[in-house]
Amino acid sequence: MKSRDLKNYKIQFITHYTEHYDYFESAQMALQGGIRWIQVRIKHQPLSVVKEESIRIQQLCKQYDALFFIDDYVELAMELKADGVHLGQNDMPVKEARMLSNNQLLIGGTANTFEQIESLYQQKADYIGLGPYRFTKTKENLSAVLGSKGVEEIIAKCRRKGIDIPIHIIGGIRKADVLPILKAGAHGVAVSSAILQANLPIEEAAAFVSAVKKEG
Helix, strand or coil: CCCCCHHHCCEEEECCCCCCCCHHHHHHHHHHCCCCEEEECCCCCCHHHHHHHHHHHHHHHHHCCCEEEEECCHHHHHHCCCCEEEECCCCCCHHHHHHHCCCCCEEEEEECCHHHHHHHHHCCCCEEEECCCCCCCCCCCCCCCCHHHHHHHHHHHHHHCCCCCCEEECCCCCHHHHHHHHHCCCCEEEECHHHHCCCCHHHHHHHHHHHHHHHC
């Protein structure tokens, strides 16, 4: 794992397979657009497929000097010497992953409530993916949609409780959401469909990078 300060990375791209692009192509376009944090998220596929795609995307990330994270698969992240792993609410607990990885991985966790953030913070997660911001088809079994008001309330409570951890907002994020999200006190955003559904995905990724730099 490279020694990286996640506060320097305000956009995370989550890979997705669409009718037009595969996982590798989605990561490639995000990187070409200037995003420097890729999370490989592959569901409902054998581990062999996840590993093969992860290796390919990891090589891309090395070319662009980008952060390389794997969703869910802690052992695979360790084997490939990934920068980190992201754990959903139904995945391995952060504290268990921390021990298993011998503190060699940056670890993020998904949250939908303040209480979940508090738990992840106590488990020494390195960042939080808070959402969903709005409805999204890229994630199954969606938790309650937070919207801008929900995000503001949760982040304000984190501040009052002294919880200082990078919080990235996830779930249906669009360019127009960047300003209100950052103004609410979030550190950054995680994106996927907004880029992959755009007519020009690389340009859309670049537009997200510009928006975050301008407002962040």
